[in-house]
Amino acid sequence: MSIAHWSTMDTSTGPFTAVVASDGAVLASGWTADVTELTPLISRSLAPGDLREKRDLGQVSTAIRRYHEGDLEVIEEVPVRQRSGEFREHAWDVLRTVSAGKPVSYGEYAALAGRPTAVRAAAAACARNATALFVPCHRVLRTGGALGGFRWGVDVKRWLLAHESPERVAGLG
Template identity: 65%
Template sequence: MTTADFTVVDTPIGPFTAIAAADGAVLAAGWTADAENLRQLIHSRLRPADLRRRDSLGAVSTAIIDYHGGDLTAIDAIPVRQHSGEFLTYAWEVLRKIPAGEPVTYTEYAALSGRPAATRAAANACARNAAALFVPCHRVLRIGGALGGFRWGLDAKRWLLDHEA
């Protein structure tokens, strides 16, 4: 893939950028206005050589706006494309099935991903997720409810969890 489209949407947390392939699948997304930095998060097999800014990415932009406006399921039908090994790919699919307002611990997430003893691997899946929001890694917490980490900052993670509660 040579060129992918991106857009920046204003949200209550700050600017949110999404990069999408020609077929509309999200390749990367997060609370930043720096599309080039976001492009670097995309696996080298999928990473576009160039980015083209658009005012809107259609359904992707609508989902971002609707989610932040209160429709917590708006992101569910948007296709996502990430590349990695078998476990990470499956773990990202599992993240998409964790319902809004029902966060899980890293230990619970590891079990849901089929590797109950692999809490660190589950945390790694969250850390390597390039498509934040659409693959909602913010829904995974430490035991006891501590936030843990989040590429886009703990204030953003807290806002998302409160928004979904």
Template identity: 70%
Template sequence: MSTAFWSTSDTRIGPFTAVVAGDGAVLASGWTGDVGELTPLISPSLTPGSLTQRRDLGPVTSAVRRYHAGELDAVDDIEVRQRSGAFRENAWDTLRKVPAGRPVSYAEYATLSGNPSAVRAAASACARNAAALFVPCHRVVRTGGAIGNFRWGTDAKRWLLSHEEVR
């Protein structure tokens, strides 16, 4: 039975909680103070047997704080572990390569993920992303630049995109 750990940090846009595996890989994360909102997002094959709260998750907590303070690449090297079908897993890996300050449309995201006609599948990959921030689904917007949906609210997405604007 595996144990995962979780912690909540205060950020400029509210509480941010991360759930990490014993080896430190992020299993789920988002702008909530309720770990119960995150655990259903974890793939059944990765669901831990138990969860233990920690004050600090080491490199993950540090990366969250540094990102919100303006070091936009602080989250880039944090390991993330998500499971799904081949397209979704590839799409999540691809999303981690979209640079801060350079949002892409869902159509562009589908193309980057290797299947230009899979716009709905690309949108679904964003919607099912359990590791917000570390897999930056907030960097995908509607064609024409409209903000689009975001699990953690459009105000949070708007703040993140503004925070990442290339100046």
């Protein structure tokens, strides 16, 4: 029976919970204090047999804290594990290459994923992303720059994009 751990941390945008496999890979994460909002997002093939609360998730907890403090690249170092169809898994990998402060449109995201006409499939990959923040679906916008939807709320998405904006980052130096 596989065991996963979860923890909720306070962040600038409210509570953030992560579910982490025993090897340290994030299985689900998002801006909620309720782990039961995350567990249905985990692929059935990855679902842990036992889920236990743990105050400190090591590298994952450190990355969450450091990201919210301004180290925008730290999330790239954290392993994630999601399962779905071939395109969606590839699209999630591609999404991890979209840099902070350089959001892309859904059309650009589809092209980066190798299927420029598959805009709806790219949008579905964002919508079904279980590992928010670590697979930064908040970095995908509608054509023209409108925010579009976000599982964790448009206000959180707006905060994340402002947090990652080049103007803000330049002001830190």
